[in-house]
Amino acid sequence: MAWTTKHKLAATMLPMALVAVHSPAFAQAAANANGMHDGAWRFAHENVLGTSLDVRVRAASFTEAQRAEAAALQVFDREEARLSSWRKDSELSQWERTRFTPVKVSPELFAMLASFDAWREKSNGALDASSEAAAQLWKRAAAEGRKPSQQEIAATVEAMQQPHWKLDAATQTATRLSDVPLAFATFAKSAITSKAAEAAMVAGASGVMLNVGGDVVVRGALTELVAVANPQQDAENDAALAELNVRDRAVATSGSYRREVAAAMSHILDPRTAMPTGHVLSSTVIAHDAETAGALATAMSVLTPAESAALAANTNGAEYMLVLADGSEVRSAGWSAYENASVKPVMYTAPHAPAKVAAGAWNPAFELSIALELPRIEDARYRRPYVAVWVEDADHFPVRTIALWTENPRWLPELKQWYHDDQIRNLAEGTDISKTVSSATRPAGKYTLKWDGKDNEGKLVKSGKYTICIEASREHGGYEIERREIDFNGAPSKAAVSGSKELGAVTLDYHKR
Numbered sequence: 001m002a003w004t005t006k007h008k009l010a011a012t013m014l015p016m017a018l019v020a021v022h023s024p025a026f027a028q029a030a031a032n033a034n035g036m037h038d039g040a041w042r043f044a045h046e047n048v049l050g051t052s053l054d055v056r057v058r059a060a061s062f063t064e065a066q067r068a069e070a071a072a073l074q075v076f077d078r079e080e081a082r083l084s085s086w087r088k089d090s091e092l093s094q095w096e097r098t099r100f101t102p103v104k105v106s107p108e109l110f111a112m113l114a115s116f117d118a119w120r121e122k123s124n125g126a127l128d129a130s131s132e133a134a135a136q137l138w139k140r141a142a143a144e145g146r147k148p149s150q151q152e153i154a155a156t157v158e159a160m161q162q163p164h165w166k167l168d169a170a171t172q173t174a175t176r177l178s179d180v181p182l183a184f185a186t187f188a189k190s191a192i193t194s195k196a197a198e199a200a201m202v203a204g205a206s207g208v209m210l211n212v213g214g215d216v217v218v219r220g221a222l223t224e225l226v227a228v229a230n231p232q233q234d235a236e237n238d239a240a241l242a243e244l245n246v247r248d249r250a251v252a253t254s255g256s257y258r259r260e261v262a263a264a265m266s267h268i269l270d271p272r273t274a275m276p277t278g279h280v281l282s283s284t285v286i287a288h289d290a291e292t293a294g295a296l297a298t299a300m301s302v303l304t305p306a307e308s309a310a311l312a313a314n315t316n317g318a319e320y321m322l323v324l325a326d327g328s329e330v331r332s333a334g335w336s337a338y339e340n341a342s343v344k345p346v347m348y349t350a351p352h353a354p355a356k357v358a359a360g361a362w363n364p365a366f367e368l369s370i371a372l373e374l375p376r377i378e379d380a381r382y383r384r385p386y387v388a389v390w391v392e393d394a395d396h397f398p399v400r401t402i403a404l405w406t407e408n409p410r411w412l413p414e415l416k417q418w419y420h421d422d423q424i425r426n427l428a429e430g431t432d433i434s435k436t437v438s439s440a441t442r443p444a445g446k447y448t449l450k451w452d453g454k455d456n457e458g459k460l461v462k463s464g465k466y467t468i469c470i471e472a473s474r475e476h477g478g479y480e481i482e483r484r485e486i487d488f489n490g491a492p493s494k495a496a497v498s499g500s501k502e503l504g505a506v507t508l509d510y511h512k513r
Helices: 024-032 062-083 091-096 107-122 131-143 150-160 185-202 290-300 305-313 409-414 416-422
Strands: 040-048 051-058 165-168 173-176 207-212 215-220 223-228 242-247 250-255 268-270 275-277 280-287 319-324 329-331 366-373 386-392 398-405 435-438 446-451 464-473 479-488 493-498 505-512
Touching (some): 051 062, 107 165, 185 207, 215 223, 250 290, 479 493, 479 505
Antiparallel strands (some): 051 207, 207 215, 250 280, 268 275, 280 319, 319 329, 366 446, 386 398, 386 464
């Protein structure tokens, strides 16, 4: 097959990763700048606060950017030891195991508990640390193949409504008052991320962006393009609902669509009733600080749209967008001031019958889902590997790049096979490599991609056999490439690939949309 100038690669942006524009001039300039784009450097890590971390730093030099990154990471390490619910040895976990005894706690833990008290009252109970009791009830019932009884629900609500701790500001003590399980992830992540951003600025950054599993904080002289994930089409390479220009603000999104829970727990739970709610698919909030953005996003996933509007109206500088169960969207009056006017938002629409296509073409009623896992490596400073995912035809010609993750174009040659193939093609000029994504929190190292059967020009390929190629290379680390051929003939099929070094389990699912 001859390659013409019309065949340009339509590179797809993954959340919290970069797509590199590989024109020679750009690659050389980027390499000379150690991966700098628009005056800022990017770094990516896995397994930070139980999820992924992406960092963008604007600084006078790469050395100063690294210093700012290191300062932020030190905060994550230090504060996780204090506020982590997933570490049994953290200060928070140790305090939770006490009962009816005043315990002197750190200012950070005291402030987090006080914030929960304030937001529980402000949200009329929609935000409550004891919602973990309802979650555990539904999980136990689901494991037994049933729904909780009315008696179980009533008992859980009664237990949740009692006081769970008492704070004494004079002695800086916190007293645990109940045996009800608690969850603090919302405020812990917000508080830690805010401190990390401040530390990066103190360390010399003039601007910083931190994206922790979909919650974004932007500080200083930096404007970040933040894409808002579509809760109904939430693969990493799906089109976003909207794109926001964010400067010196925080953005948080809450939703149940990325939760790894049983079917009975597919909705967010209302702490006031211990019952699942399904009227809001996702809520995204822009606020001055991470705590406010995270608290409002969580509460708005429980409240009615009218209640959410009233709560936002009483919160200075807060703007929001809700996606309701029917796919409709509710935006606050000031939301549009942040939207990228050059991008047309994607509206969720109900599935419809596919249009007729030419005989022998890919069946547009089908798509391929790729569940990709990057294995956990016991390294406190584990950086996400560079990853390329693409499709080859029967002649091993690359017909579509599904995803390309990199922070620094100078290391692209480490993706040996993808880079070799790229010598016969050009990446589409003007590809946007500057946005990050606000979404519901993902588990660490787990990503989902989709292929709609289209080539790099947006045309449906012919049905038949194609090979899915996944290549990973980590700076100062290992290298791995996996390939799997699938017959895309309109008959559903699944395949699994077991990685060994830089790739974990990979599942390929060819199915109807």
